[in-house]
Amino acid sequence: xxxxxxxxxxxxxxxxxxxxxxxxxxxxxxxxxxxxxxxxxxxxxxxxxxxxxxxxxxxxxxxxxxxxxxxxxxxxxxxxxxxxxxxxxxxxxxxxxxxxxxxxxxxxxxxxxxxxxxxxxxxxxxxxxxxxxxxxxxxxxxxxxxxxxxxxxxxxxxxxxxxxxxxxxxxxxxxxxxxxxxxxxxxxxxxxxxxxxxxxxxxxxxxxxxxxxxxxxxxxxxxxxxxxxxxxxxxxxxxxxxxxxxxxxxxxxxxxxxxxxxxxxxxxxxxxxxxxxxxxxxxxxxxxxxxxxxxxxxxxxxxxxxxxxxxxxxxxxxxxxxxxxxxxxxxxxxxxxxxxxxxxxxxxxxxxxxxxxxxxxxxxxxxxxxxxxxxxxxxxxxxxxxxxxxxxxxxxxxxxxxxxxxxxxxxxxxxxxxxxxxxxxxxxxxxxxxxxxxxxxxxxxxxxxxxxxxxxxxxxxxxxxxxxxxxxxxxxxxxxxxxxxxxxxxxxxxxxxxxxxxxxxxxxxxxxxxxxxxxxxxxxxxxxxxxxxxxxxxxxxxxxxxxxxxxxxxxxxxxxxxxxxxxxxxxxxxxxxxxxxxxxxxxxxxxxxxxxxxxxxxxxxxxxxxxxxxxxxxxxxxxxxxxxxxxxxxxxxxxxxxxxxxxxxxxxxxxxxxxxxxxxxxxxxxxxxxxxxxxxxxxxxxxxxxxxxxxxxxxxxxxxxxxxxxxxxxxxxxxxxxxxxxxxxxxxxxxxxxxxxxxxxxxxxxxxxxxxxxxxxxxxxxxxxxxxxxxxxxxxxxxxxxxxxxxxxxxxxxxxxxxxxxxxxxxxxxxxxxxxxxxxxxxxxxxxxxxxxxxxxxxxxxxxxxxxxxxxxxxxxxxxxxxxxxxxxxxxxxxxxxxxxxxxxxxxxxxxxxxxxxxxxxxxxxxxxxxxxxxxx
Amino acid sequence: xxxxxxxxxxxxxxxxxxxxxxxxxxxxxxxxxxxxxxxxxxxxxxxxxxxxxxxxxxxxxxxxxxxxxxxx
Numbered sequence: 007x008x009x010x011x012x013x014x015x016x017x018x019x020x021x022x023x024x025x026x027x028x029x030x031x032x033x034x035x036x037x038x039x040x041x042x043x044x045x046x047x048x049x050x051x052x053x054x055x056x057x058x059x060x061x062x063x064x065x066x067x068x069x070x071x072x073x074x075x076x077x078x079x080x081x082x083x084x085x086x087x088x089x090x091x092x093x094x095x096x097x098x099x100x101x102x103x104x105x106x107x108x109x110x111x112x113x114x115x116x117x118x119x120x121x122x123x124x125x126x127x128x129x130x131x132x133x134x135x136x137x138x139x140x141x142x143x144x145x146x147x148x149x150x151x152x153x154x155x156x157x158x159x160x161x162x163x164x165x166x167x168x169x170x171x172x173x174x175x176x177x178x179x180x181x182x183x184x185x186x187x188x189x190x191x192x193x194x195x196x197x198x199x200x201x202x203x204x205x206x207x208x209x210x211x212x213x214x215x216x217x218x219x220x221x222x223x224x225x226x227x228x229x230x231x232x233x234x235x236x237x238x239x240x241x242x243x244x245x246x247x248x249x250x251x252x253x254x255x256x257x258x259x260x261x262x263x264x265x266x267x268x269x270x271x272x273x274x275x276x277x278x279x280x281x282x283x284x285x286x287x288x289x290x291x292x293x294x295x296x297x298x299x300x301x302x303x304x305x306x307x308x309x310x311x312x313x314x315x316x317x318x319x320x321x322x323x324x325x326x327x328x329x330x331x332x333x334x335x336x337x338x339x340x341x342x343x344x345x346x347x348x349x350x351x352x353x354x355x356x357x358x359x360x361x362x363x364x365x366x367x368x369x370x371x372x373x374x375x376x377x378x379x380x381x382x383x384x385x386x387x388x389x390x391x392x393x394x395x396x397x398x399x400x401x402x403x404x405x406x407x408x409x410x411x412x413x414x415x416x417x418x419x420x421x422x423x424x425x426x427x428x429x430x431x432x433x434x435x436x437x438x439x440x441x442x443x444x445x446x447x448x449x450x451x452x453x454x455x456x457x458x459x460x461x462x463x464x465x466x467x468x469x470x471x472x473x474x475x476x477x478x479x480x481x482x483x484x485x486x487x488x489x490x491x492x493x494x495x496x497x498x499x500x501x502x503x504x505x506x507x508x509x510x511x512x513x514x515x516x517x518x519x520x521x522x523x524x525x526x527x528x529x530x531x532x533x534x535x536x537x538x539x540x541x542x543x544x545x546x547x548x549x550x551x552x553x554x555x556x557x558x559x560x561x562x563x564x565x566x567x568x569x570x571x572x573x574x575x576x577x578x579x580x581x582x583x584x585x586x587x588x589x590x591x592x593x594x595x596x597x598x599x600x601x602x603x604x605x606x607x608x609x610x611x612x613x614x615x616x617x618x619x620x621x622x623x624x625x626x627x628x629x630x631x632x633x634x635x636x637x638x639x640x641x642x643x644x645x646x647x648x649x650x651x652x653x654x655x656x657x658x659x660x661x662x663x664x665x666x667x668x669x670x671x672x673x674x675x676x677x678x679x680x681x682x683x684x685x686x687x688x689x690x691x692x693x694x695x696x697x698x699x700x701x702x703x704x705x706x707x708x709x710x711x712x713x714x715x716x717x718x719x720x721x722x723x724x725x726x727x728x729x730x731x732x733x734x735x736x737x738x739x740x741x742x743x744x745x746x747x748x749x750x751x752x753x754x755x756x757x758x759x760x761x762x763x764x765x766x767x768x769x770x771x772x773x774x775x776x777x778x779x780x781x782x783x784x785x786x787x788x789x790x791x792x793x794x795x796x797x798x799x800x801x802x803x804x805x806x807x808x809x810x811x812x813x814x815x816x817x818x819x820x821x822x823x824x825x826x827x828x829x830x831x832x833x834x835x836x837x838x839x840x841x842x843x844x845x846x847x848x849x850x851x852x853x854x855x856x857x858x859x860x861x862x863x864x865x866x867x868x869x870x871x872x873x874x875x876x877x878x879x880x881x882x883x884x885x886x887x888x889x890x891x892x893x894x895x896x897x898x899x900x901x902x903x904x905x906x907x908x909x910x911x912x913x914x915x916x917x918x919x920x921x922x923x924x925x926x927x
Numbered sequence: 928x929x930x931x932x933x934x935x936x937x938x939x940x941x942x943x944x945x946x947x948x949x950x951x952x953x954x955x956x957x958x959x960x961x962x963x964x965x966x967x968x969x970x971x972x973x974x975x976x977x978x979x980x981x982x983x984x985x986x987x988x989x990x991x992x993x994x995x996x997x998x999x
Contacts, residue, residue: 072974072975072978075978076954079950079954079978079982082950082954082982082985082986083947083950083951083954084947085946085950085985085989086943086944086946086947086950086989086992087943087947089943090940090943232971233969233970233971236967236970236971236972236975237970240967246965247965248972249963249965249972249973249974249975250963250964250965251959251960251963251964251974252963252964253965256963257956258955258956258957258959258960261955261956261959262955262956265954265955293993293996294993296989296992296993297986297989297990297993300982300985300986300989301986304979304982304983304986308979311975
């Protein structure tokens with residue numbers, strides 16, 4: 007393939023990545039954040055799989071069978087623990103605005119500048135070789151594509167050309183530019199880059215697809231499936247021992263150490279920490295990731311062995327096993343697949359490089375450069391107003407420096423080694439973080455001094471046993487210490503310290519560095535008193551769940567500062583917009599107006615310190631605030647007291663909260679009851695007013711007529727009898743009214759269910775209907791009843807229910823059409839309640855009256871009929887009775903459409919035979 | 928799953944720890960050594976089958992656990 011086509015493809019691919027990132031960030035700006043998704047999160051964790059996985063695993067498999075696998079089994083074993091470890095890391099980092107693994111360590115041990123710098127140095131030393139093997143992957147891949155064969159590309163070819171002809175050099179430059187564009191376009195105070203995450207997830211998908219495609223191609227096209235592949239492998243001398251652990255020199259010790267260091271690497275590698283913790287948007291995503299991520303690892307490894315076998319059986323012996331995956335499709339002449347695989351490998355390399363370098367640049371800037379500048383006072387001086395551009399500049403320069411160093415390492419060292427051997431050295435280096443990080447998260451007693459001693463010892467032993475020997479192997483330094491031991495002392499030979507033999511250099515180095523690291527960490531911590539800030543930070547890290555619920559109000563510091571100083575720092579380091587946001591947050595959280603205060607209190611200082619930590623690291627933030635803050639010293643005893651109290655306070659406040667909730671509920675209930683009482687009172691008053699008014703009307707007319715009769719003895723008889731008739735009917739009206747009021751009272755007083763008996767509602771309705779039939783006939787009202795042939799058993803008071811039916815019927819009689827009245831009564835049982843419908847064809851009820859008619863003394867104005875008929879209590883009594891029987895009453899009507907009253911009454915059961923005898927019948 | 932005791936967070940934690948130790952056991956020697964003598968099953972190396980089958984099994988357990996956790 008011509009270099010032009012390859013470069014065009016690579017540039018095109020980069021543009022595609024940019025588009026993915028740009029599109030994601032634009033959508034996130036509009037409120038649709040794709041990255042806020044557990045599956046995207048899991049895919050982004052697959053940045054774990056780099057050129058090492060894509061190219062190197064096959065090389066390792068050729069060398070020693072399944073020895074490539076522990077690196078992926080380790081993370082799988084770690085997966086169930088992610089919920090405890092990773093989630094806690096996320097919660098801590100979010101509350102403290104931690105933006106890198108170095109910052110995490112520095113923050114945990116009292117925001118120590120020294121530890122931050124030490125951790126950054128270790129990360130840099132460990133990751134540079136790792137980045138260099140990615141450059142190697144990309145560069146060799148490019149050469150293989152260019153020459154259309156892997157056979158000619160020996161490692162030495164690359165090593166011996168001058169850098170300006172070296173493709174790796176230009177790849178490094180291109181990647182540096184790309185990384186700067188990706189990671190440092192603007193300074194995000196939380197180091198969140200949605201676009202970056204989306205691009206990494208996309209690359210993860212791509213490299214998986216490419217590798218699976220290559221695997222399927224080899225297994226099913228170059229061979230006839232797994233059976234054929236393994237059969238041929240078992241017949242060939244170079245492959246038949248691949249599955250015998252003994253013949254490959256695989257032993258339990260090496261295997262275990264590789265698993266152990268990869269378990270730690272998967273959460274401690276700077277790029278893993280960056281994507282899993284810093285870029286995390288929801289700590290619950292860890293749940294899904296715990297199975298999706300191992301599944302990804304399984305898928306990308308399933309074809310490693312087949313490709314290794316394929317390469318051994320089909321390719322020229324001079325081909326480098328690290329690049330079989332690219333070589334197999336290219337020698338078969340399948341150029342489309344070759345291109346896909348090349349892009350897959352390229353994406354594996356670039357995703358690692360970009361994220362790792364961004365993570366390193368954050369560390370270098372926040373833990374090395376900014377603290378140094380702070381110390382020399384160059385950025386706190388008056389001349390620098392807005393420091394954001396300078397911070398971005400520092401990031402960019404550190405990115406370029408990292409690439410430059412990585413290229414140098416590649417040129418002089420890693421080009422001579424297999425990808426995996428270099429990668430494993432990085433893993434052991436990174437695992438030195440484990441005691442300080444994991445110990446710091448779960449053990450409060452761990453101190454800064456312990457972490458410094460452990461980390462320093464681990465760093466030194468690791469450097470001596472592993473990277474230094476590769477430098478000697480590569481001929482960069484003299485190898486005499488290597489062959490004869492340091493200063494000629496046999497016991498100090500870097501691959502068999504103190505005469506420990508029989509382990510691979512990797513597990514040997516891991517054993518000594520980690521053992522000494524852990525031992526010093528524990529012993530020094532136990533023999534060392536932590537300072538106040540170490541204690542508070544330890545509490546914050548180990549008991550993060552407590553702070554999560556209580557917020558940041560459990561601080562123990564007593565600090566104060568001039569508000570103007572604090573504001574000044576905030577604006578210069580965060581920029582106007584972000585600084586205003588922080589102040590706004592403080593104002594709304596604490597209900598204060600910032601323009602009215604002069605001294606910043608502890609709450610505000612803590613808030614500003616955390617916000618600044620996001621931008622320049624926790625150690626720098628602490629140092630910076632130290633310049634303007636006056637601290638009130640606090641004794642160790644006091645601190646312990648406060649921290650112990652916080653736990654109690656937390657419990658207490660929880661109880662208090664519960665109590666106050668209960669109290670609020672009770673208050674609400676009381677208020678409700680009070681309101682009801684008031685309403686009732688009002689109703690009673692209304693009731694009395696109305697009833698006296700109702701009584702006065704007939705009494706007035708009786709009184710007037712009686713007076714006329716008394717005063718005038720000569721009234722003619724017909725008139726006299728007419729007056730007497732009115733007096734009688736008015737008296738009847740009074741007595742009716744009084745009766746109904748009594749009934750109403752009785753209905754209200756009836757204790758529910760005490761007087762209830764079982765009765766047949768069917769018979770009851772019919773009886774009431776039959777009683778009123780003469781009246782209907784005499785009023786020329788057409789009437790009919792429809793009822794089922796069985797007994798409907800309900801619980802109730804027969805008199806009261808009869809009264810309801812009579813009330814409804816007499817209402818119907820009263821209001822039905824004067825000339826051609828019709829009344830229809832129907833009773834049926836559609837489900838577990840009886841339904842009684844009483845319809846008339848009268849003037850109907852308007853919509854707004856429908857609710858009112860059931861209220862006491864409510865009468866629909868009947869303009870045509872003049873004076874209201876009845877007392878206005880009938881429906882109110884009926885409703886009351888039906889409700890006491892557990893039923894409900896409704897009305898369906900419209901003006902001039904007649905009215906239908908519907909009674910629903912719960913039933914016990916229905917009997918096909920009529921139930922004859924019930925009390926009251 | 929209506930059994931209330933299986934939804935307790937401590938049970939979740941115990942289950943996760945259980946999967947962790949199980950994985951640690953099955954992916955390490957001496958168990959691994961049993962399958963690493965070059966034996967074959969249906970023409971396919973037993974070591975290859977063992978590792979990937981067990982791997983899938985562990986992932987399945989994790990998946991089940993996540994589902995249970997979510998249903999809580």
